[in-house]
Amino acid sequence: MSIAIGQAVPDFTAASTGSGSVSLAGLRGRKVVLYFYPKDSTPGCTLESQQFRDLRGEFEAAGAVIFGISRDSLKSHEKFRGNECLPFDLISDADEAVCRLFDVIKTKNMYGKQVQGIERSTFVIDxxxxxxxxxxxVKADGHAAVVLEAVKALG
Structure with a gap:
C-alpha cells in the first residue's frame, strides 16, 4: 500500500549524509522533494542527480529542499555526493523502510534474473x-525540470 496524492505522509526518520539523519516532521514548513534512485554512481542515477544539483537554486527559491534516496550505504552516498558535488543530502535506506512507505521496491529483470530493486520515482510533499x-x-534525463515546475505550481 502506498500513500495517495492528497494524503499526509507518515513521519519517518532516516540516516543521511551531512546532518546524520533526516526526519520528515523536522522539515515542516518547507516543500520536500524525495527522489528515489536505484544505485549511486550509475549512469542514469548520476545524470538525474546532476540535474537536481543544477536546479537546486531554483528549488530553494520555490521553498523546496531536495533529498536523493537509495539503498546504498552512507559511505557510498558520501563518495557519490563528493564526486558529483551534490549540494543536498542523500538518504541511506538500507532497511528499505522509506522505500516501502512509498512503494518503490519493485521486481525487475536484470540480465534475465528477477531482482528486487528501486523503481526510479519522485515525490513532492507540501x-x-x-x-x-x-x-x-521515471526517465532520468529532464525529470528534475518537470519536478521543479510542479514545485513552483504549488506556490
Missing part, C-alpha cells in the same frame, strides 16, 4: 506534510 505529486518509472 509544507504541511501532504503528498502533492508523484512520478513513477
Amino acid at each position: 509544507a504541511e506534510g501532504v503528498l502533492r505529486a508523484e512520478w513513477r518509472k
Whole structure:
C-alpha cells in the first residue's frame, strides 16, 4: 500500500549524509522533494542527480529542499555526493523502510534474473506534510525540470 496524492505522509526518520539523519516532521514548513534512485554512481542515477544539483537554486527559491534516496550505504552516498558535488543530502535506506512507505521496491529483470530493486520515482510533499505529486518509472534525463515546475505550481 502506498500513500495517495492528497494524503499526509507518515513521519519517518532516516540516516543521511551531512546532518546524520533526516526526519520528515523536522522539515515542516518547507516543500520536500524525495527522489528515489536505484544505485549511486550509475549512469542514469548520476545524470538525474546532476540535474537536481543544477536546479537546486531554483528549488530553494520555490521553498523546496531536495533529498536523493537509495539503498546504498552512507559511505557510498558520501563518495557519490563528493564526486558529483551534490549540494543536498542523500538518504541511506538500507532497511528499505522509506522505500516501502512509498512503494518503490519493485521486481525487475536484470540480465534475465528477477531482482528486487528501486523503481526510479519522485515525490513532492507540501509544507504541511501532504503528498502533492508523484512520478513513477521515471526517465532520468529532464525529470528534475518537470519536478521543479510542479514545485513552483504549488506556490
